[in-house]
Amino acid sequence: MHDWLPTTSYALLGLLSFDEELTGYQLQRRAAASLRHFFWSPAMSQIYAELRRLEQLDLVAHRTTPGTRPRRVFRITDAGRQELRRWVADGPGEPLVLKHLTCLRIFYGHMADPGALRARAIEHVRWSEQAAADLRRVRPGVQERSRSDPRWRYADHVIEWGLDYYAAEAASAARLADRLAADPDV
Amino acid sequence: MHDWLPTTSYALLGLLSFDEELTGYQLQRRAAASLRHFFWSPAMSQIYAELRRLEQLDLVAHRTTPGTRPRRVFRITDAGRQELRRWVADGPGEPLVLKHLTCLRIFYGHMADPGALRARAIEHVRWSEQAAADLRRVRPGVQERSRSDPRWRYADHVIEWGLDYYAAEAASAARLADRLAADPDV
DNA sequence: TTGCCCATGTAACGTGTTACATGATTAA
DNA sequence: TTAATCATGTAACACGTTACATGGGCAA
Numbered sequence: 001m002h003d004w005l006p007t008t009s010y011a012l013l014g015l016l017s018f019d020e021e022l023t024g025y026q027l028q029r030r031a032a033a034s035l036r037h038f039f040w041s042p043a044m045s046q047i048y049a050e051l052r053r054l055e056q057l058d059l060v061a062h063r064t065t066p067g068t069r070p071r072r073v074f075r076i077t078d079a080g081r082q083e084l085r086r087w088v089a090d091g092p093g094e095p096l097v098l099k100h101l102t103c104l105r106i107f108y109g110h111m112a113d114p115g116a117l118r119a120r121a122i123e124h125v126r127w128s129e130q131a132a133a134d135l136r137r138v139r140p141g142v143q144e145r146s147r148s149d150p151r152w153r154y155a156d157h158v159i160e161w162g163l164d165y166y167a168a169e170a171a172s173a174a175r176l177a178d179r180l181a182a183d184p185d186v
Numbered sequence: 187m188h189d190w191l192p193t194t195s196y197a198l199l200g201l202l203s204f205d206e207e208l209t210g211y212q213l214q215r216r217a218a219a220s221l222r223h224f225f226w227s228p229a230m231s232q233i234y235a236e237l238r239r240l241e242q243l244d245l246v247a248h249r250t251t252p253g254t255r256p257r258r259v260f261r262i263t264d265a266g267r268q269e270l271r272r273w274v275a276d277g278p279g280e281p282l283v284l285k286h287l288t289c290l291r292i293f294y295g296h297m298a299d300p301g302a303l304r305a306r307a308i309e310h311v312r313w314s315e316q317a318a319a320d321l322r323r324v325r326p327g328v329q330e331r332s333r334s335d336p337r338w339r340y341a342d343h344v345i346e347w348g349l350d351y352y353a354a355e356a357a358s359a360a361r362l363a364d365r366l367a368a369d370p371d372v
Numbered sequence: 373t374t375g376c377c378c379a380t381g382t383a384a385c386g387t388g389t390t391a392c393a394t395g396a397t398t399a400a
Numbered sequence: 401t402t403a404a405t406c407a408t409g410t411a412a413c414a415c416g417t418t419a420c421a422t423g424g425g426c427a428a
Binding site (some may be wrong): 010102110137173 | 193203224225232264265270271274275277281282284285286288290291293295297302304310314337339340341343344355362369
């Protein structure tokens with residue numbers, strides 16, 4: 001059995017797995033609108049590099065649209081669908097990888113002014129609330145889409161997860177800020 | 187004003203900010219024992235590369251221990267402490283970056299068998315519970331240390347945050363698994 | 373006609389992992 | 401004495417971002 005591709009490849013394959021033809025630019029916007037909230041927001045240059053790789057492996061294909069302004073639109077191939085299915089079911093990787101800068105700063109809190117530290121925690125609360133607000137904003141569009149295409153129901157489940165997640169994140173950051181304020185030793 | 191270093195540099199500086207002298211190997215183990223839970227678990231090779239960089243900038247210094255088996259032990263310099271303080275208070279970066287592979291797989295759930303998908307979610311619940319269990323295991327050591335050195339109290343606050351966090355993660359993954367099971371369309 | 377969005381890239385750089393290599397000390 | 405752990409690295413590769421470059425279409 002052949003090896004796994006980088007996760008980034010599967011993220012892109014997945015965006016194409018709804019059987020739309022998309023340009024590199026559109027793929028970047030889709031990723032920035034949806035995947036960003038829980039996984040990834042790639043640079044344009046990486047998208048194009050990935051598409052080249054995927055095309056070389058025959059997992060995607062492209063055609064050039066007719067008209068005065070030709071664009072390269074990409075679609076997933078049967079081999080691409082098969083590889084994506086294989087990855088969703090059996091692919092490798094840690095379930096979750098976290099880079100929590102706020103926690104890192106607080107971990108080294110003895111190197112900071114207590115007030116500034118608490119401000120960082122409160123900033124984190126607001127940041128989490130903003131992330132939840134973003135999700136609430138995009139949700140109606142996903143729900144609308146999922147009525148005509150049941151494949152999009154999974155996206156809605158993930159959005160609901162995200163609302164849970166960012167609410168919990170805001171709450172635990174708020175508790176942390178309170179503990180910092182209450183701790184007489186810090 | 188000069189520019190910021192990569193976050194990795196500050197993570198290492200921070201490990202040295204408790205004024206112990208540590209070898210590269212010990213730094214790696216410290217990171218793997220503590221920072222791993224919320225931020226980072228670097229390869230040995232990266233530790234040594236970072237230490238070279240930090241030493242060149244005079245943010246850390248090393249001496250070679252006497253004895254039959256010389257080891258290079260690193261300590262933070264005054265300039266290093268100052269730079270770390272600057273970063274904790276004013277450094278840049280997203281408060282939190284997430285790579286949630288489980289969500290990515292579920293987002294593309296139309297490419298999978300529903301049972302396999304739900305199994306992934308349940309696996310995620312167990313993974314989160316394990317992460318919380320790891321934190322509970324290391325906590326007594328941190329609390330012990332923080333009794334003699336109040337700087338370690340921040341670490342304990344972060345552990346308490348982590349227990350919150352992984353409990354919430356397990357709960358929201360469990361709710362997601364339930365929603366997947368209850369959804370007649372998927 | 374000016375400026376913004378669409379669309380497509382290249383080049384350089386920085387970060388980070390994996391594989392490889394070496395050898396000393398210590399515990400079973 | 402054998403294996404695990406301690407300790408230190410190098411080299412090659414993979415991943416990802418930033419900066420740069422280009423030009424068409426469209427709306428104010």
